[in-house]
């Protein structure tokens with residue numbers, strides 16, 4: 001029999017291709033995100049501390065000793081068993097994150113997830129576990145998914161009872177017959193040859209399960225395809241009917257997407273310039289201009305007081321200032337350098353010292369900077385007035401690009417600064433920098449905060465972070481210069 005684990009089960013339902021690749025094509029797996037794996041492990045360990053005094057199964061779930069250790073813990077009437085492992089006679093197996101003893105012959109399954117809310121895939125996971133335990137003679141009374149609680153704000157030591165939220169998922173689970181028929185279906189396709197790949201925007205881009213095989217399945221798509229031009233389900237429908245190549249999509253379908261001009265620009269290979277949209281933006285600018293950008297870290301478990309699970313914590317800002325049109329640029333910055341302390345008070349003090357009370361604050365993608373300012377105003381009320389003034393003066397430089405004041409087909413439908421900068425200011429590049437994007441900045445700084453770096457690595461990272469964040473604000477200055485070349489004509 002082909003062995004089926006709980007993750008095989010969920011993957012097989014999500015996408016048969018993905019499970020087939022997982023079993024037989026290790027060669028095409030992309031690298032796993034180590035930071036996400038580490039965060040999951042840390043949350044799992046804290047979750048066990050939430051239910052202390054249990055027995056931990058030390059063998060891996062696929063090793064026979066794991067089942068022997070579990071049976072011994074059950075015989076000893078352990079209050080909790082962490083990673084309790086079971087395998088049916090037909091080779092379905094699972095390790096239960098926390099198995100809680102109700103001391104009446106029944107047990108509760110607690111599945112720990114580092115997400116802030118339970119998701120459909122978690123219900124499948126627990127359904128499979130209940131099926132396996134039932135077939136192994138364990139009476140399951142309740143099933144819970146335990147997630148992080150975003151409402152809990154840390155003050156001092158972690159309060160584990162508050163940090164975690166238990167969700168009774170009884171009403172959301174699959175029944176035994178459904179699980180059995182899914183297992184049969186999964187075994188049937190795993191016994192056959194490689195499946196025809198059925199890509200889909202909604203399936204492959206699902207944010208809860210970043211698929212590791214996208215590089216393989218999406219490799220033959222044109223650089224700009226129906227999946228770039230259309231959103232979600234609509235993209236899937238158009239793909240099913242006309243394929244991925246936009247040349248085959250009838251013109252009367254273009255209007256179904258917000259930026260139908262993108263497709264025309266692509267097909268005719270022409271740039272889009274809309275002076276009215278560009279002027280709408282420049283007319284609102286008030287000098288001095290402050291070009292502001294934050295870098296943040298986000299931790300599943302709150303590290304600092306006055307923060308919650310998954311809160312974005314600002315650790316760096318870059319600020320370019322231009323006091324008059326075409327005037328000289330000044331540059332200010334803050335980069336936290338102490339892994340023992342919260343970066344926000346030092347960052348806020350410096351920011352409030354250097355940013356004036358009048359003039360526009362230019363950012364790129366305002367929901368990010370505005371959101372961080374609102375959170376910091378709540379967590380540090382002594383800075384609330386200044387942060388509120390900054391938010392009132394924010395102008396989003398992404399908007400003239402989003403509204404297609406300027407658009408080039410080589411952007412492939414994206415208006416991220418990583419696309420607009422090389423398009424309109426090719427001499428400024430992120431490729432030559434030591435840090436290329438916000439995710440890298442964040443994961444390297446988290447390594448520093450977790451003291452996982454040598455002094456040399458820290459020195460190198462600090463230099464790279466200064467260059468990277470500084471480039472983000474300089475990029476805005478240069479992009480605005482490009483807009484002025486059109487509006488000042």
Ligand code: SF4
Nearest residue numbers: 015018204211214217
């Ligand atoms: S990329 Fe899409 S089709 Fe390919 S394995 Fe992943 S989810 Fe399935």
